[in-house]
Amino acid sequence: xxxxxxxxxxxxxxxxxxxxxxxxxxxxxxxxxxxxxxxxxxxxxxxxxxxxxxxxxxxxxxxxxxxxxxxxxxxxxxxxxxxxxxxxxxxxxxxxxxxxxxxxxxxxxxxxxxxxxxxxxxxxxxxxxxxxxxxxxxxxxxxxxxxxxxxxxxxxxxxxxxxxxxxxxxxxxxxxxxxxx
Amino acid sequence: xxxxxxxxxxxxxxxxxxxxxxxxxxxxxxxxxxxxxxxxxxxxxxxxxxxxxxxxxxxxxxxxxxxxxxxxxxxxxxxxxxxxxxxxxxxxxxxxxxxxxxxxx
Numbered sequence: 001x002x003x004x005x006x007x008x009x010x011x012x013x014x015x016x017x018x019x020x021x022x023x024x025x026x027x028x029x030x031x032x033x034x035x036x037x038x039x040x041x042x043x044x045x046x047x048x049x050x051x052x053x054x055x056x057x058x059x060x061x062x063x064x065x066x067x068x069x070x071x072x073x074x075x076x077x078x079x080x081x082x083x084x085x086x087x088x089x090x091x092x093x094x095x096x097x098x099x100x101x102x103x104x105x106x107x108x109x110x111x112x113x114x115x116x117x118x119x120x121x122x123x124x125x126x127x128x129x130x131x132x133x134x135x136x137x138x139x140x141x142x143x144x145x146x147x148x149x150x151x152x153x154x155x156x157x158x159x160x161x162x163x164x165x166x167x168x169x170x171x172x173x174x175x176x177x178x179x180x181x
Numbered sequence: 182x183x184x185x186x187x188x189x190x191x192x193x194x195x196x197x198x199x200x201x202x203x204x205x206x207x208x209x210x211x212x213x214x215x216x217x218x219x220x221x222x223x224x225x226x227x228x229x230x231x232x233x234x235x236x237x238x239x240x241x242x243x244x245x246x247x248x249x250x251x252x253x254x255x256x257x258x259x260x261x262x263x264x265x266x267x268x269x270x271x272x273x274x275x276x277x278x279x280x281x282x283x284x285x286x
Contacts (some may be wrong), residue, residue: 040193056201
């Protein structure tokens, strides 16, 4: 004889589902709040330390920073939105039809934005966190194309080129006609 | 001075911060040696008070250096003997320093 099946009433099922969803989201929010709280505590501690050291250094240098607006939106580290991508775009445009490696582009970015790279780790950080991320995102938008294929390759240095759709013969004819007439 | 958005970290900035830590380490080391001798009068209290100030300053510098690069270990920085330079040289400098500490703020 088959086991008796129990059926949860649909209204109870719906309410339980909603409760589970709300519980899940609440747990995520609580977790995020915990992270934010920890970050806030760390930032407050660092702020106090930097404030103390800045006051000490300013005193030693006979300078004052009281008139400065000491609040900077650090997301604009490239002096404005889109400046890094513009810089990469221009470099790739100049190099077209050849490509440029991520490493060369990193050095180019450092020289354009006047970033001093005191050590190799710092250079790697700039390359991994900023340059490569920007290139990957530009690739997703169809602006650049990778020329590298890491399959079976020992090297992991990527080569990037500005993406341009191939010109068809008809387009060339139309362009020639425009130039003639 | 214009504030830069790029948060560029230079070797010079790090060197100067490390030198500050070394000066604090030097002064702390001197004070700890003097405290171990248990000086008479109010000196003990003043040394302990200055030591407290230096410990707070050291902590602030440590945090600043870790903000510069979390992989750096500021506790490994040595001591700089020139911390006493503002008071001169030799035993006379030490006396001047201790007199300065004894003076009411």
